[in-house]
Amino acid sequence: MVKFSANLGFLWADLPLPEAIRAAKRAGFDAVECHWPYDVDPAEVRAALQETGLPMLGLNTVLGDPAAGEFGLTALVDRAEDALAAIDQAITYAAKTGTSNIHVMAGKAAGIEAEAAFITALKTGCDRAQAYGLTLLIEPINDHDVPGYFLTTPDQAAAIIDQVGAPNLAMMFDCYHVARMGLDVIAELDKHLPRIGHIQFAGVPNRGRPDQGTLNYKVVFQHLRQRGYNAPLGAEYRPQGETEASLAWMQTLV
Incomplete structure (x- = not known):
């Protein structure tokens, strides 16, 4: 059985985060994840997670200064102190x-x-992060959506992970970003599965519903199941309307 995580950065983005968690539970998701929850009282988030029984699989470090074009801080040579502060905030x-x-x-x-x-x-x-039992993830992001992003391919991420050599560092593999880089998603999954800590997906090329577009997720999900991967897969797509109206794929793609 394929399990799914709702990325609340895109799904139910119109709701306060605790309410979005509850909506994901009602829709049948097995887990949730988010982008930048820092304006929300963590006690409220924890209460919603405990109420629903859903695990929160991930959150992001801050972007930095989006008005200045920043989209993360960790590879910026002049922002080392800010980068560590962002990691500490996330921890x-x-x-x-x-x-x-x-x-x-x-x-x-x-x-x-x-x-x-x-x-x-x-x-x-x-x-x-190790002291808290947390895993850090690095994610290749395609250079169409975010031109100039430091990390763009799974091979590059794998090399970084190997150089860091930490047991709690893994790859976040977004099928959408990998496909948008012109790579074979299944081949890349097979190549890097031991280093992958989380998998996300969205329709290609428009980042809409996963049952629309050029990437056949029924095949991808079946392949992952055959490989023995049973962690929740992160639905990080733009629903283009009410989230509930976009969820037919949860039945048709499994």
Whole structure:
């Protein structure tokens, strides 16, 4: 049986986070995840999670200054202190809410110095997260949606993970981003599955419902099941209307 996690950054985004958690439970999701929950009292989030019995699988480190074009801080050579502060903020919130993973956003950067900054911050962050039993995730993001993002392919993420060498660092593999980079999703999954800590999905190329677009998720989900992968898969798509009206795929793609 395929399990699904609702990414509340996109699904039920019109609701306060605690109410979105409850809506995900009513819709039949097995877990939830979010983007940037920091304006919400963590006690309210934890209460909603306990009430519904849903685990919170992940949250993101902050973007930085979006008005200045920032999309994460961790690979920015001149923002090392801010990058660690963002990781600490995420660890604190995750610990208070019982969230298991933190997506550490690399940011827009390039080159050897950016890679060194990213690796250094991840090593420190992993050490700090380890004390709370938390896993840090890094996610390749396609360069169509976010031009200039430091981390764009699973191969690059795997190399970073190997260089950091921390047991609590893994890859967040978004099938949408991988496909948008022109890569074979199933081949990339097979290649990197041992390093993957979470999998997400959305329709390709428009990031809409997963039952629309060019990537056949019925095949992807079946392949993952055959490989023995049974963790919840993260639905991170834009519903383009009421979320409830977009959920037929939960029956048709499994």
